[in-house]
Amino acid sequence: MSDNGINRRRLLVAGALTGAAGAAGAVTLHDGERGADPRTYSGTMPWRGGAADAPPIAEGGTGYTFFNALEQAFLEPALDRLIPPDPAGPSATQANVHIFIDRQLAGPYGRGDHYFLGGPWPKGVAEQGYQSRLSPAQVYRLTIPAIEGHVRGAYNGKLFKDLAVEDQDKVLKSLESGDAKLDSADGKMFFTMFLQNAMEGYFSDPIYGGNKDMGAWKMIGFPGAHYDYREWVGRHNERVPYPPVSIKGRPGWSET
Amino acid sequence: MATRLPSVDAVLVGFGWTGAIMGQQFCDAGLNVVALERGVWRDTPTEFAPTFAQDELRYMWRHHLFQNVADDTLTIRNNTDQQALPMRRLGSFLLGTGVGSGGAHWNGQIWRFLPSDLKAYSHNLERYGKAAVTANDMTVQDYPVSWEELEPHYDTFEKLCGTSGKAGNLNGKIQDGGNPFEGPRSAEYPNPPLAWPASPAMFAEAAKKLGYKPFPHPTGNVSKAYVNPLGMQLGECTYCGFCEKFGCGNYSKASPQTTILPYLMAKKNFTLRTECEVLKVETTSDGKHATGVTYVNSAGEEFFQPADMVILSAYILHNVRLMLLSNIGKPYDPKTGEGVVGKNYAYQTMGSVNVFYKDKIMNPFIGAGALASVIDEFNGDNFDHSGLGFIGGGYIASMTTGGRPIEMIYTPDGTPKWGMEWKKAAAQNYLRSSLISCHGSVMAHRGNYLDLDPTYRDSLGRPMLRMTFDFTDNERKMSAYMVDKAAEVGLAMDGASGIKKNYRKGSWNVVPYQTTHNTGGAITGDNPKTSVVNKYLQSWDVSNLFVMGAGAFPQNAGYNPTGTLAALAYMAADKIKSDYLKNPGPLVQA
Numbered sequence: 001m002s003d004n005g006i007n008r009r010r011l012l013v014a015g016a017l018t019g020a021a022g023a024a025g026a027v028t029l030h031d032g033e034r035g036a037d038p039r040t041y042s043g044t045m046p047w048r049g050g051a052a053d054a055p056p057i058a059e060g061g062t063g064y065t066f067f068n069a070l071e072q073a074f075l076e077p078a079l080d081r082l083i084p085p086d087p088a089g090p091s092a093t094q095a096n097v098h099i100f101i102d103r104q105l106a107g108p109y110g111r112g113d114h115y116f117l118g119g120p121w122p123k124g125v126a127e128q129g130y131q132s133r134l135s136p137a138q139v140y141r142l143t144i145p146a147i148e149g150h151v152r153g154a155y156n157g158k159l160f161k162d163l164a165v166e167d168q169d170k171v172l173k174s175l176e177s178g179d180a181k182l183d184s185a186d187g188k189m190f191f192t193m194f195l196q197n198a199m200e201g202y203f204s205d206p207i208y209g210g211n212k213d214m215g216a217w218k219m220i221g222f223p224g225a226h227y228d229y230r231e232w233v234g235r236h237n238e239r240v241p242y243p244p245v246s247i248k249g250r251p252g253w254s255e256t
Numbered sequence: 257m258a259t260r261l262p263s264v265d266a267v268l269v270g271f272g273w274t275g276a277i278m279g280q281q282f283c284d285a286g287l288n289v290v291a292l293e294r295g296v297w298r299d300t301p302t303e304f305a306p307t308f309a310q311d312e313l314r315y316m317w318r319h320h321l322f323q324n325v326a327d328d329t330l331t332i333r334n335n336t337d338q339q340a341l342p343m344r345r346l347g348s349f350l351l352g353t354g355v356g357s358g359g360a361h362w363n364g365q366i367w368r369f370l371p372s373d374l375k376a377y378s379h380n381l382e383r384y385g386k387a388a389v390t391a392n393d394m395t396v397q398d399y400p401v402s403w404e405e406l407e408p409h410y411d412t413f414e415k416l417c418g419t420s421g422k423a424g425n426l427n428g429k430i431q432d433g434g435n436p437f438e439g440p441r442s443a444e445y446p447n448p449p450l451a452w453p454a455s456p457a458m459f460a461e462a463a464k465k466l467g468y469k470p471f472p473h474p475t476g477n478v479s480k481a482y483v484n485p486l487g488m489q490l491g492e493c494t495y496c497g498f499c500e501k502f503g504c505g506n507y508s509k510a511s512p513q514t515t516i517l518p519y520l521m522a523k524k525n526f527t528l529r530t531e532c533e534v535l536k537v538e539t540t541s542d543g544k545h546a547t548g549v550t551y552v553n554s555a556g557e558e559f560f561q562p563a564d565m566v567i568l569s570a571y572i573l574h575n576v577r578l579m580l581l582s583n584i585g586k587p588y589d590p591k592t593g594e595g596v597v598g599k600n601y602a603y604q605t606m607g608s609v610n611v612f613y614k615d616k617i618m619n620p621f622i623g624a625g626a627l628a629s630v631i632d633e634f635n636g637d638n639f640d641h642s643g644l645g646f647i648g649g650g651y652i653a654s655m656t657t658g659g660r661p662i663e664m665i666y667t668p669d670g671t672p673k674w675g676m677e678w679k680k681a682a683a684q685n686y687l688r689s690s691l692i693s694c695h696g697s698v699m700a701h702r703g704n705y706l707d708l709d710p711t712y713r714d715s716l717g718r719p720m721l722r723m724t725f726d727f728t729d730n731e732r733k734m735s736a737y738m739v740d741k742a743a744e745v746g747l748a749m750d751g752a753s754g755i756k757k758n759y760r761k762g763s764w765n766v767v768p769y770q771t772t773h774n775t776g777g778a779i780t781g782d783n784p785k786t787s788v789v790n791k792y793l794q795s796w797d798v799s800n801l802f803v804m805g806a807g808a809f810p811q812n813a814g815y816n817p818t819g820t821l822a823a824l825a826y827m828a829a830d831k832i833k834s835d836y837l838k839n840p841g842p843l844v845q846a
Binding site: 036037038039040041042043044045046047048051052053054055056081082083084086088089108109112113114115116117118120122124125126127128129130131132169172176195198199200203204205207208216217219220221222223224225226227228229230232233234236237238239240247 | 296297299301302303305306307308310311312313314317318319324325326329332333334338339341342343344345346347451452453454457458492494495496497505506517518521522523524526527528529530531532553554555557616617619621622659661662665673674675676679680682683686687711712763764765766767
């Protein structure tokens, strides 16, 4: 429906990169990381027509690329306890939050590209924040089986997905509070990351695979990636009537 | 071995706000200048295009424009009894990197400090006595700079940025609608204030009812098209709500990119090298003269860049670390109180009040980085602190920076963080709530400082910087006082059905975002025994080394730092041009 704009942008980026090879002072597109080529600029404003540091678009489809079957069986019911279905808006899985987290963990975020993970790793105090040696992908991979092990022990060999929703909530609350003692995993640390990732998937731009049809934005009344509210800034206590728009447009905007 | 490069008049280490300011000032004076930036080139059309800049996940939560802690971080602890551990993920502050650095993703809040902020020690001593300035092991000091000296340089920066606001004190005459507490200004702001969406307008009305004098937040989000004194053009802000933590795609936010770089980059006597990390300031064997800097580029090649002047214009944490790594100045020792480099690290005390409405639509997504109505009755020493048990203060503002939903959904007290109850509260309150910020000072304390970590090293093998910091009762009492005052205004807002108070309690925690206003460690003063640089930001030990930025603040005031650090940079540039170039050497006799 609206992939044309994105493909065009990707082509522009590819063209800019190809064209950069022979041009002095060319802009190197990057992902905010170190490791771009050193460059020298003098006597001119660097300018590359048509180049853009466009966002990374998540792989399409609704199949998993990161989570295995056991992890999927925990992930989906757990997400729908964090954000349950109701008439006001989609549940987490209805909004494809599970797909969002899957794509995130398969990519740079999951690898911990923006975490410092070097040692040594003493425990520290809460004020010192994240002190694990694990990347987010490793946290999920190690913790979900440990949670299922804890559930099996506490609920007669059942899996999380087979618990009554009240018991599922109890398990999640005991992870949140740190009361659940897991074998070789930190349930509280996992829960903090899991809840954050769930909110990210629910409310981020749909280009990352979650927030399907911008359902979460519709629920709260956020118009999304608009860029101009000048005519609305002085109109107080009025609903802005625009339907939400994503970075890749909205239904009806683009040629299909 | 490092390759030796041809010598230049000045080398700039870091290319954000102060690097761009000094580069422009020096190049216009005919100097040959090289800037070394460890990050990449960044410009509006390629990096912040309005077709993709409004992306909360990528910029805020995946840190696309911020320093990557995987490459470089620091260690943190609350006190010397703890072992400092690495900041493994950005949280409390969001460090910049790349051309423009924090100046590209800042809010655009352009404040002047109060005249009494510059005399925090002597002013409070005189009014409240010795105990008030020494309680909680406070090590508060005066700036060696007067309001009258600094004022013209504030004006220069405001005009560079097209600052939008309303003067409150024009040449000593109090002006209606402005901040009546500000020091006398020589000129009105170059642009009128931004328009107020619902929350700032309602806050201003409530504040007036309570007898306060609300005024528009001075902002580098420009209210109309503007051409600055360098000929750079800015466009009218569109209130898109993706400003703080984002680059502006609309040329509406003052940044090095929009206000200086097109002018400076065209100069033949200016060279910028990106992906070049400075390792060390090199000095003569007596340690009294800088010969240049050694740096390594991303291809792993090492260079020595000789220079007549070395300007440290990176972020304060990097400037201080570079001084320590280069053995310049005596490191501060909190046990003895001796030494200066790393001394008086300070931060900002952030509190807030959420206001909820049953049926008012606030449209929080209509925002800009520095769009607010403000009261200044409880900032600095604008109120009588007798018997309150603290000094300092801050401004109270109805800030509307945007309504980015991962970060900015506010729910009433007692709402769970997930589940059906959370979901209903999120759906009900997103459009029907607003935020009042309490932006408070942090005084200097003996135990808050920066030094080199004994254990952790960066990817280049150098010791990380170690930050030892905590709030004290001075800050906690101030936060409680300010939040309670803010709550009174919140409750008086038309249609308010409830509030939630968020005090700054307990110890400093690196996890929740607070603010990127780290200050001190390379403080300015009038005595080499108690300060790192003189009033012209010139090192007392190495007279051809100048250290820019908020590292110069002896303690932090209740305002955002950029206006003051830019004014200090312009003052230093003026003095270097008028005196130092003719007669290099100490500009202030110790």
